[in-house]
Ligand code: ATP
């Protein structure tokens with residue numbers, strides 16, 4: 001019996017011009033993934049459903065991939081049958097046999113979008129349910145608390161029968177919105193922040209500030225692996241590694257010790273702004289969450305924010321650490337993030353950083369630096385890692 005993958009997408013409230021772009025991008029993103037798994041397949045979209053037809057049967061691998069495609073609200077592998085009760089019944093019986101155990105309570109749920117079909121949805125459910133009970137005498141019907149649910153959809157051309165619906169990643173397809181830059185430290189928060197914005201359809205580039213020899217190559221490698229994890233969701237992400245050592249040493253030598261963290265953070269933002277402009281990236285993303293550490297009090301955030309005119313997105317700003325950790329675990333960045341390799345901020349953190357820094361004082365202190373020179377030197381030496389070249393190996397291993 002023929003099988004087909006049915007993909008349904010959310011964001012149904014999308015209006016007008018946005019919708020065709022959403023659909024086109026989603027199909028393109030799905031296509032890229034399926035290509036890696038199936039040799040031959042046809043993908044088509046009709047009536048707000050994306051269909052994948054293929055002779056291949058590696059649905060397990062496909063399922064793992066589809067779960068990471070933003071824009072999908074849910075999907076299923078269904079039997080595709082003629083719109084005849086006998087065929088639908090046969091498919092429903094196979095669906096049942098795949099999941100049934102002795103005494104299993106089941107329910108048939110029918111949706112009939114072809115209103116010309118001779119039977120109404122409840123009648124179809126009843127009829128098929130009876131046939132299943134006749135075939136499997138140890139099963140029983142329970143409409144309120146079924147252990148298995150067999151779904152039947154009667155559509156224009158065919159009927160579809162399936163026993164499992166898999167939840168998708170939700171959000172908007174990567175690429176429907178602008179490109180933005182995530183500042184990736186290697187900690188728990190920033191990969192989650194990047195993931196959350198990618199889920200809103202942006203494409204990402206990432207910037208990491210490294211301070212060798214104070215920070216080891218292992219710290220950078222950790223960030224590279226975090227980027228690879230994010231690529232599983234957000235397509236390609238170019239990583240820019242900025243050598244931050246000279247800047248941090250100069251700040252430490254010249255500025256008030258309690259201001260070093262904030263001044264360092266402002267320098268990061270200024271460099272990120274320059275790289276973003278070159279890359280046509282429209283905004284910055286950080287993993288800041290209000291009150292989490294000294295550099296994230298309201299006054300500290302005001303000082304950091306004032307270093308750029310660019311939009312800074314802080315998707316974690318109102319979240320508790322626990323909730324952030326839960327997302328990090330779900331997207332599998334947590335284990336990488338907690339590997340104990342120091343990042344440049346930890347190395348240079350003063351014992352008593354300013355908790356309520358005043359912007360005027362910070363700006364005054366910054367005047368001791370030859371900022372233009374430091375920034376252009378850092379940008380000149382930036383290392384760019386483009387993982388797309390390795391994408392064959394990356395996203396699907
Ligand atoms: P994270 O868990 O993301 O490291 P954090 O709670 O440790 O965040 P901070 O160290 O104050 O917070 O950093 C705040 C944000 O600044 C980070 O989420 C990240 O976006 C950015 N950032 C900090 N250090 C770096 C770095 N070395 N490279 C790139 N971005 C950084």
Ligand code: MG
Pocket residue numbers: 185186187188343345
């Ligand atoms: Mg950190």
